[in-house]
Amino acid sequence: MENIEALEKIAKRLRIHSLVMTTKAGSGHPSTCLSMAEILTCLFFHEMQFNPRDPQDWANDELVLSKGHAAPILWAAYAEAGIIPLSHLPTLRLFTSSLEGHPTPRMKWIKAATGSLGQGLSVAAGLAAAMKLGRSPARVYAVLGDGECAEGSGWEAAHSAWHLKLANLCAVVDINRLGQSEPTMHEHDIDAYARKFRAFGWEAFPVDGHSLPDILAALDAARQTSGPAVLLARTIKGKGVSFIENKNGWHGKPLKDQELQAALEELGPMPEVDAKALVRRPPSVPRPAPAKRFRFKRTDYRDKTATRLAYGQSLVSLGKVNESVVAIDGDVKNSTYADKFFETFPDRSYQSYIAEQNMVGLAIGFSAKGFVPFLATFSAFLSRGHDQVRMAAYSAANLKIAGSHCGVSIGEDGPSQMGLEDLAMFRSIPGCVVLYPSDAFATEGCVEAMAAHRGLAYIRTTRPATPLLYSKGENFPLGGSKVLRSSRSDMAVVVAAGITVFEALKAYEVLKAKKIPIRVVDAYSIEPLDADGLLKHSRACRGRVVVVEDHFPHGGLGEAAAAALAGSARVEHLCIRELPRSGKPEELLDAYGINARAIVQAVKKLTGKGR
Incomplete structure (x- = not known):
């Protein structure tokens, strides 16, 4: 009483x-x-x-x-x-x-x-x-x-x-x-x-x-x-x-x-x-002290590999050196390849099923207790959990989010499965890192960088297998970019990320044959963007810039680059400007103007070197 x-x-x-x-x-x-x-x-x-x-x-x-x-x-x-x-x-x-x-x-x-x-x-x-x-x-x-x-x-x-x-x-x-x-x-x-x-x-x-x-x-x-x-x-x-x-x-x-x-x-x-x-004070208990390293053994890839597969492999490698890493899946782990972590570390794997809002909320809770949650689903479905991601930022949460099957490059599955808004979603959140690697080696480097970053980070992975561009163990620091082709006589710079990097390289070969040299930059770090690097490349290429991305016009790489280059360059932005439909990946890249043919046309327009 x-x-x-x-x-x-x-x-x-x-x-x-x-x-x-x-x-x-x-x-x-x-x-x-x-x-x-x-x-x-x-x-x-x-x-x-x-x-x-x-x-x-x-x-x-x-x-x-x-x-x-x-x-x-x-x-x-x-x-x-x-x-x-x-x-x-x-x-x-x-x-x-x-x-x-x-x-x-x-x-x-x-x-x-x-x-x-x-x-x-x-x-x-x-x-x-x-x-x-x-x-x-x-x-x-x-x-x-x-x-x-x-x-x-x-x-x-x-x-x-x-x-x-x-x-x-x-x-x-x-x-x-x-x-x-x-x-x-x-x-x-x-x-x-x-x-x-x-x-x-x-x-x-x-x-x-x-x-x-x-x-x-x-x-x-x-x-x-x-x-x-x-x-x-x-x-x-x-x-x-x-x-x-x-x-x-x-x-x-x-x-x-x-x-x-x-x-x-x-x-x-x-x-x-x-x-x-x-106030009731609890008996003292020891706090867990898991190993928390971020550098992991890289995979020796030998052939074309989907970046989503490289994400799954790198998550396992990270889990071996960092016991605070947990994985949360939205019932797509056999497509995002998070299933590899589930098989290797079942005690640190959590199935949220088709409940993306709860998936993000669970991750916020794990982060608050010192774990490093990696959650993955198709990039299109992350729009359901965007409010939770927004609140994760206000929660100072240490979340790592992977969105696969992005853009029209997924092909026949059609528009409901195509993540074309995801870069805008994540770039809109202050402090959120946004990465879009083009090959398997870049993916592992980006996973390592985002794991070491304290805060929100998003990595975009593609469905189709892509050729290898980089080497095992290469670093991909936040805010960086990679120059894949360049010369002192470059007449324009093509800035791409992910799947469009390969279209830019095809365009390079076509234009080279026409004696129109271009520079190709892989802007794998979309946020933070390598603004200084892009400005340097733009100046070296007479202020002529083509940005090509598998994303809607607003909020993606194109707008990021345009803001960085404002007032100093002419920018041609190639992106998905209408609601897409099903088709083969190569058909869709061509139909919506983000393939090598479209890049060649954009460069010719900027340089005045023919139609």
């Missing part, structure tokens, strides 16, 4: 903090904080174990606030637990503060940015899988809103967590009935939520979300399950303040000064309680 009384006082303090913080900030979501005060109180001051002095302690339980708009009450819980000073709470949403409007890792206890709803459960599942792999005895808790349960990505995560048998994962859904603009789909129909979670194999525990004994009992039961568990907490949005309780129209609306005074009078004075004394 004494403990329950202390928890009640803490819940009231969290409510008061949330109201005061959001009113001072002039923005925020106090009503959704009020509905989860008892939930967060039970988690932080009874259920979870953590070392408040070390957010990286391997024994810490982890919490993911998927309903990230409730950040103020999370910051309040951190303050009451002694993680941050109470004096920091008034800095909510200030430019100089780590207490942002939605959680980001600028607050060092946050493992992944949240607030784009429907993603937190995937991250929590990734954390739980990573902790299971690293033999941590700790648990992961995810707090979800009921509104985000309409997102399909959440159910991808639920299915995955069941498949991975994550008994160390517990979700709590704050079912407060009201969304942003109207009531949620199921309102307070707790049975509807229970049926859904149970259909995905979860143990579901309906509870009164404002009853501390109910929540504590359910949390205790959840610890006894053999798989993931969820508490379905029936709550009231705006709980504790009668004039906003269960009323629509208060989402994202802080109280005005007079309203705040009325609310504080209703709640009563701030109770005195030593919340820090209730």
Whole structure:
């Protein structure tokens, strides 16, 4: 009883903090904080174990606030637990503060940015899988809103967590009935939520979300399950303040000064309680210390090889020297050749199936616990997970993403399978490395470079086998390029990457026979681009530049090169300018104007050397 009384006082303090913080900030979501005060109180001051002095302690339980708009009450819980000073709470949403409007890792206890709803459960599942792999005895808790349960990505995560048998994962859904603009789909129909979670194999525990004994009992039961568990907490949005309780129209609306005074009078004075004394510290456990080397033994290729195959081979070679590498597949591992890693390292391989959003979310969780996740699927399908990739950037995640089967060069499978937007997707994210190797040796060099890079990195691989251009062990540093053909008399420079490098080399031979010398540059590093190198080559070739790529016009190599050369060169951009169709690869390269014939025509146009 004494403990329950202390928890009640803490819940009231969290409510008061949330109201005061959001009113001072002039923005925020106090009503959704009020509905989860008892939930967060039970988690932080009874259920979870953590070392408040070390957010990286391997024994810490982890919490993911998927309903990230409730950040103020999370910051309040951190303050009451002694993680941050109470004096920091008034800095909510200030430019100089780590207490942002939605959680980001600028607050060092946050493992992944949240607030784009429907993603937190995937991250929590990734954390739980990573902790299971690293033999941590700790648990992961995810707090979800009921509104985000309409997102399909959440159910991808639920299915995955069941498949991975994550008994160390517990979700709590704050079912407060009201969304942003109207009531949620199921309102307070707790049975509807229970049926859904149970259909995905979860143990579901309906509870009164404002009853501390109910929540504590359910949390205790959840610890006894053999798989993931969820508490379905029936709550009231705006709980504790009668004039906003269960009323629509208060989402994202802080109280005005007079309203705040009325609310504080209703709640009563701030109770005195030593919340820090209730924090449960875990027994110490050793943190895993896997080998983490990035240079690996290169393969001795002898014949034409698809870069996707070289990706799979290099991933295995990397896995042998770096035990922190894990692979996550979207049910295409026999096409991306990630199956080679799965066969060699089954304990570090994870199947997400056809659920690309969850695949990225899982990877964010693995990254947050110090692993280096490599995830692969067809480049076209990565568009489904782009929001998760965007949030991975805000999470400072160390993700390595491979997109295969890019461009019209895949041929007969047709446009739904052709990744033609992927370079734009990844180049749009600040700090994301984008690589597009042309041969097997370049692929292994790029994998080595992206593995050593701390942050997001994307590698684009092709379906058809390509000839060997480079040598075993050659380095491909980020921001570099390779000159494949050049002379002092070059009349234009052709910049290509991946499959179009070979078309550029064919064009070189045709133009050489016509006594029109050109320079051929392999711009394998699209982001960062070798801007200085391109500028040098452009000047040496009289400012005449042809860029050729198997990608739509916007956001790819052509726009990157044009920006780097702005005002200093004439640029002919050859790319896919219409919606493509099925056909043989060589037919499609010709039809859409990115083959050797088109390059020859573009060079002639720039040089005035005939039609």
